[in-house]
Every structure is written in C-alpha cells, then in structure tokens.
Amino acid sequence: MLKNIFKYIFIAGMVWFVIHSIYITADGLINTQQNADLAVVLGNKVNEDGTLSPRLKARLDETIKLYRKKQVKEILVSGGLGKEGYWEGSEMKKYLIENKIPSDKIITDNHGDTTEKTVINSVRIADSLKYKSIISVSQYYHQTRIKKLFRKHHFNNITSSSPEYFEIRDLYSIFREFFAYYL
Numbered sequence: 001m002l003k004n005i006f007k008y009i010f011i012a013g014m015v016w017f018v019i020h021s022i023y024i025t026a027d028g029l030i031n032t033q034q035n036a037d038l039a040v041v042l043g044n045k046v047n048e049d050g051t052l053s054p055r056l057k058a059r060l061d062e063t064i065k066l067y068r069k070k071q072v073k074e075i076l077v078s079g080g081l082g083k084e085g086y087w088e089g090s091e092m093k094k095y096l097i098e099n100k101i102p103s104d105k106i107i108t109d110n111h112g113d114t115t116e117k118t119v120i121n122s123v124r125i126a127d128s129l130k131y132k133s134i135i136s137v138s139q140y141y142h143q144t145r146i147k148k149l150f151r152k153h154h155f156n157n158i159t160s161s162s163p164e165y166f167e168i169r170d171l172y173s174i175f176r177e178f179f180a181y182y183l
Contacts, residue, residue, distance in 0.1 A: 017178055020178055020181070021174050021175075021178060023144070024140075024141055024143070024144040024145075024174065024177055024178075024181070025140060025141065025174065027140075027143060027144045027147075027160075028139070028140025028141055028142065028143035028144060028160065028162050029140050029162065030160075031160070031161040031162060032071075032135055032159035032160060032161055033071075034071070034133070034135075034159055035070070035071050035072070035133070036071065036072050036073075036133035036134055036135040036157075036159065037072070037073050037074070037126070037129070037131035037132060037133050037134065038072060038073065038074050038075070038076055038107075038122070038125075038126055038129075038131050038133070038134050038135070039063050039066050039067065039071075039072040039074070039075045039076065039134070039135045039137055039161075040076045040078060040118065040122045040134055040135070040136050040137065041059050041060060041063050041075065041076065041077045041078065041092060041137045041138075042059070042078060042079070042112070042115065042118050042136070042137070042138040042142065042146070043056065043077070043078055043079020043080065043088030043089060043092065043112060043113075043118070044056035044059065044079070044088070045082060045084070045088075046082050046084055046086040046088055046091045047084060048084045048085075050086060050091070052091060052092075052095060054165065054167075055139065055165060055167070056088070056092070057095070058163035058164075058165035059137050059138060059139070059163055059165075060077075060092055060095050060096060060099075061163060062137050062161055062162065062163040063075055063096070063137045063161075064096065064099050064101060066135060066137070066161060067101055067105070071135065072135060073105070073131075074105050074106070074107060074129075074131075075096065075101065075105060075106050075107070076106075076107040076108075076109060076122055076125060077089045077092035077093050077096070077106060077107070077108055077109065078109040078110075078111075078112030078118040078121060078122065079092065079109075079110065079112055079113065079118075080110065080111065080112060080113025080114075080117075081110070081113070087110040088110070088112075089108040089109050089110040089112070090108060090110060092108075093106050093108050107125060109121045109122070109125070115142070115145065115146060115149060115180075116149055119146065119149040119150055119152075119153055119155075120153055122134065122150075122155075123150065123153045123154070123155045126155065132157055133157040133158075133159075134150065134155065134157065134158050134159075135158075135159050135160060135161050136150070136158060136159070136160045136161070137160070137161050137162070137163075138160070138162065139162055139163070139165070139170070139173065140162040141170060141173045141174045141177050142162075142173070142177065143160040143162060144177070144181065145177055145180055145181045146158075146160065147159075147160060148181065
C-alpha cells in the first residue's frame with residue numbers, strides 16, 4: 001500500500017515536471033511583437049579571454065534586433081562579476097556599442113548577479129525613469145520565471161524575447177528551471 005502511494009506520487013511528480021517543462025518552453029519561444037520602454041538583458045558568462053559566451057552574445061544580438069526594429073527605447077544590461085574577472089554588464093555594454101547602439105541608450109547594472117536581483121534592479125530603474133513596459137531578453141527556458149519575478153515585484157507589463165540559440169545544455173537548464181520556479 002505505502003509502495004503504491006510513493007509510486008503514484010512519483011508518477012504525478014513526473015507528469016507535473018513534463019507539463020511544466022512544455023509550458024516554459026512554449027512560453028519562452030513566443031517572442032513579443034509589442035513595443036516596450038526598456039529591454040532588460042540578463043547576463044551570462046564572459047569567457048576568461050573577455051569574449052562573450054555564445055549564449056550571452058545571442059541575447060545581445062536579439063536585443064540589437066529589438067532596438068533596430070524600434071521595439072524598445074532603451075536597453076538595460078544586467079549581470080554580476082563573473083569568476084573570470086569581468087563585469088557582465090560592462091562587457092555587454094561594450095558589445096552593444098561595438099554594434100552601433102548609442103551608449104546613451106544603454107543602462108548598465110553590474111549588481112544583477114542573480115535573476116531576482118536583476119529583476120529588482122530593473123524595476124527600480126524602470127520606476128525612476130517612469131517606464132511602464134519591459135521586454136525581458138534571455139534564453140527561452142528562463143523567461144517564465146523572469147516574468148513571474150517581475151510580477152512578484154509588482155511590475156506587470158512584462159513580455160519576453162529569446163534568441164534562436166539552442167544547445168544540449170538546454171536540457172539541464174530546463175530541469176533546473178523547474179525547481180528554480182518554485183523556490
């Protein structure tokens with residue numbers, strides 16, 4: 001009897017994991033067509049030689065597309081100090097400037113070393129600028145949790161845009177996001 005209860009709990013947990021994973025994947029792959037005041041680009045690894053990881057570069061390239069299509073007025077790049085010794089926000093800003101984004105249209109947050117810190121800092125900055133809408137730019141599997149955190153911090157006009165960048169590591173990331181979403 002007890003063995004059957006654990007079996008059903010395990011099966012229910014697996015079903016919930018699959019449904020949640022399908023949902024976050026679908027949610028993250030739907031890029032907004034709406035305009036927003038601010039694009040918030042979440043940081044990622046800067047390599048030891050100072051180059052951007054392919055994942056981070058893809059996020060920034062997606063942001064450049066949004067800016068050039070006039071979907072966003074300004075860009076906030078947010079990240080922390082990586083173990084490689086680079087401030088992610090500063091490196092992202094350099095990349096955007098190299099790609100012809102005016103520096104006065106880029107806001108740098110080097111204190112967003114977690115997803116929630118980035119969200120908190122973004123909401124504070126958006127409020128100070130009287131901005132009412134944000135597009136989150138990150139990998140597709142990350143977007144559902146990001147939007148949940150924005151709503152948790154009382155910013156509801158949040159949409160998302162994700163780059164078309166996929167790698168085998170996404171399987172681990174989807175698994176991780178399942179647990180991170182509920183913490």
